[in-house]
Amino acid sequence: MSRECEFLVVGGGIAGVSCVESLVICRPNASVLLLTESSVVKSVTNLVPVARYLHKFDVREQDVSEMGASFETLVDQLDHINSSEHFIRTKAGVEVKYRYLCLCTGGTPKLFSGQVKDPLVIGIRDTDSVLQLQRKLATAKDIMILGNGGIASELAYELKEVNVHWVVKDSHISATFVDPGAAEFFHIAMNEVNEQDSSPVTAIKRMRYSEVLPKEQTSNHGAALGPDWHRTFDLSGAGERGAKRLPKIYYKSRVHSVQNLADNAGVIVNLEHEDGSFEQLTCDFIVSATGVLPNTHYTCDSPLKYSADGGISVDEMMRTNLVDVFAAGDVCTANWPAAMHWFQMRLWTQARQMGSMAGRSMAAASEGESVYQDFCFELFGHVTKLFGYPVVLLGRFNGQDLGRDYDILVRCTRNKEYIKFVLQNNRLRGAMLIGNSDLAETCENLILNGIDLEPYGNDILNPDIDIEDYFD
Numbered sequence: 004m005s006r007e008c009e010f011l012v013v014g015g016g017i018a019g020v021s022c023v024e025s026l027v028i029c030r031p032n033a034s035v036l037l038l039t040e041s042s043v044v045k046s047v048t049n050l051v052p053v054a055r056y057l058h059k060f061d062v063r064e065q066d067v068s069e070m071g072a073s074f075e076t077l078v079d080q081l082d083h084i085n086s087s088e089h090f091i092r093t094k095a096g097v098e099v100k101y102r103y104l105c106l107c108t109g110g111t112p113k114l115f116s117g118q119v120k121d122p123l124v125i126g127i128r129d130t131d132s133v134l135q136l137q138r139k140l141a142t143a144k145d146i147m148i149l150g151n152g153g154i155a156s157e158l159a160y161e162l163k164e165v166n167v168h169w170v171v172k173d174s175h176i177s178a179t180f181v182d183p184g185a186a187e188f189f190h191i192a193m194n195e196v197n198e199q200d201s202s203p204v205t206a207i208k209r210m211r212y213s214e215v216l217p218k219e220q221t222s223n224h225g226a227a228l229g230p231d232w233h234r235t236f237d238l239s240g241a242g243e244r245g246a247k248r249l250p251k252i253y254y255k256s257r258v259h260s261v262q263n264l265a266d267n268a269g270v271i272v273n274l275e276h277e278d279g280s281f282e283q284l285t286c287d288f289i290v291s292a293t294g295v296l297p298n299t300h301y302t303c304d305s306p307l308k309y310s311a312d313g314g315i316s317v318d319e320m321m322r323t324n325l326v327d328v329f330a331a332g333d334v335c336t337a338n339w340p341a342a343m344h345w346f347q348m349r350l351w352t353q354a355r356q357m358g359s360m361a362g363r364s365m366a367a368a369s370e371g372e373s374v375y376q377d378f379c380f381e382l383f384g385h386v387t388k389l390f391g392y393p394v395v396l397l398g399r400f401n402g403q404d405l406g407r408d409y410d411i412l413v414r415c416t417r418n419k420e421y422i423k424f425v426l427q428n429n430r431l432r433g434a435m436l437i438g439n440s441d442l443a444e445t446c447e448n449l450i451l452n453g454i455d456l457e458p459y460g461n462d463i464l465n466p467d468i469d470i471e472d473y474f475d
């Protein structure tokens with residue numbers, strides 16, 4: 004069997020669907036085919052601006068048959084690309100001739116492998132994996148979470164009625180998103196979540212980079228789902244009902260070895276702490292929240308160029324090294340000279356932006372036109388929730404790639420907000436807004452305009468001064 008289309012997009016995640024949506028707008032009369040291995044596809048909905056360039060949105064799951072008539076769909080798996088003859092072959096043996104192809108095949112969990120029997124170490128990516136987690140939790144009393152990024156932070160906060168052993172290699176939690184100060188803010192909030200503090204005290208402090216390096220620990224203590232995915236599943240273990248359990252955190256630790264208990268009853272994990280000491284813990288299973296690997300399980304007549312992290316290397320127009328083949332979302336790695344305030348992180352905001360960009364770029368190529376890269380790639384922005392707090396991350400919010408030559412100005416009100424400005428040569432280079440996103444638009448402007456903030460000194464974060472007024 005064979006088919007033909009002008010634009011073929013592979014993958015029904017946010018990147019693929021955004022790419023198709025953009026193609027349908029730019030080239031309404033062209034034939035567009037979405038090839039997806041799952042009949043459930045994801046799209047962005049309820050887009051709400053948080054600032055001028057920053058949005059929060061929901062991710063909607065839909066059956067591919069409900070996608071409307073403006074493009075065609077095929078539920079099957081990409082197996083082989085023949086880029087020189089412009090066709091692909093699916094697993095079911097269908098050949099699809101295309102003029103332009105976009106690969107949006109996302110990622111898969113990069114599981115920690117430590118000679119553990121498969122069912123005892125799981126990763127979270129899609130609904131099936133959460134159902135697997137749910138089934139395992141139903142009989143579990145102790146689980147270990149390995150990793151220190153988005154998924155580990157969400158699970159450590161959301162899991163109920165189970166003892167959580169959270170193993171992180173850093174000296175603070177949630178290291179992919181926050182600094183040690185913000186981690187401490189979350190840690191205190193987790194402990195005091197039900198305690199009312201009628202008079203929160205606000206502190207403002209300016210520090211040099213070297214002051215915020217993690218303090219050495221003295222004791223020994225690690226198609227994707229949509230936002231708030233954990234709210235739609237009961238993630239309770241088999242422990243005592245209603246008991247408040249805080250995760251036990253093992254800082255600066257790594258898994259040294261793992262031993263399976265008989266009858267898949269669990270695992271004994273031997274942890275190695277940074278000081279060389281060892282500690283043993285027994286758990287029912289391990290959640291490996293240790294990142295994603297780009298999903299490229301298909302063959303190609305000519306080699307695709309990959310980046311060091313395994314992503315398909317793309318330029319600013321989302322083009323791969325193969326003619327008329329584009330890629331977007333988690334599967335690709337941005338290989339263009341990054342703008343001053345932007346860097347890649349595998350997040351759905353970027354999957355959406357890259358998917359739309361790929362769509363525009365393919366449409367322009369088909370008409371012999373050229374387009375500029377979208378402005379969204381000028382400024383990194385991420386809106387999320389961590390430990391129950393709204394979080395906005397802008398620019399180089401953790402001083403990424405700034406070396407040691409920057410200042411940090413922090414305003415912190417216990418259990419209320421943690422606001423951090425990253426300043427270089429008195430110019431705002433990044434911001435972390437936890438618990439209060441009112442400053443998001445002002446921060447966007449300050450970062451993009453590079454205004455000299457020296458005249459304002461520490462007042463820039465004085466809660467009694469409305470800095471939005473200052474810079475209007």
Ligand SMILES: Cc1cc2nc3c(=O)[nH]c(=O)nc-3n(C[C@H](O)[C@H](O)[C@H](O)COP(=O)(O)OP(=O)(O)OC[C@H]3O[C@@H](n4cnc5c(N)ncnc54)[C@H](O)[C@@H]3O)c2cc1C
Nearest residue numbers: 014015016017018040081109226227332333349350351354
């Ligand atoms: C638990 C979890 C929570 C997350 N929370 C957040 C968050 O709060 N905020 C945030 O910004 N990001 C979050 N992310 C990350 C975000 O979900 C991803 O960055 C984003 O969804 C990537 O979109 P994508 O379209 O590139 O890939 P995916 O969503 O992985 O979609 C890839 C699609 O391609 C299909 N596919 C793969 N191979 C083939 C093939 N050979 N043939 C046909 N189809 C194929 C897959 O079935 C899938 O439909 C989270 C991720 C996870 C796992």
Ligand SMILES: NC(=O)C1=CN([C@@H]2O[C@H](COP(=O)(O)OP(=O)(O)OC[C@H]3O[C@@H](n4cnc5c(N)ncnc54)[C@H](OP(=O)(O)O)[C@@H]3O)[C@@H](O)[C@H]2O)C=CC1
Nearest residue numbers: 115150151152153154155179292293294295349350387388
């Ligand atoms: N709220 C949000 O925005 C959320 C976003 N996500 C996204 O979903 C994707 C998957 O999330 P997640 O799996 O948490 O990935 P992340 O990339 O966010 O975090 C992976 C973490 O695991 C650590 N790690 C990697 N390998 C090992 C290992 N062998 N042993 C111990 N630790 C290890 C990493 O450390 P190091 O960095 O030092 O390698 C990092 O701390 C990511 O793209 C993430 O950004 C997920 C959930 C929520």
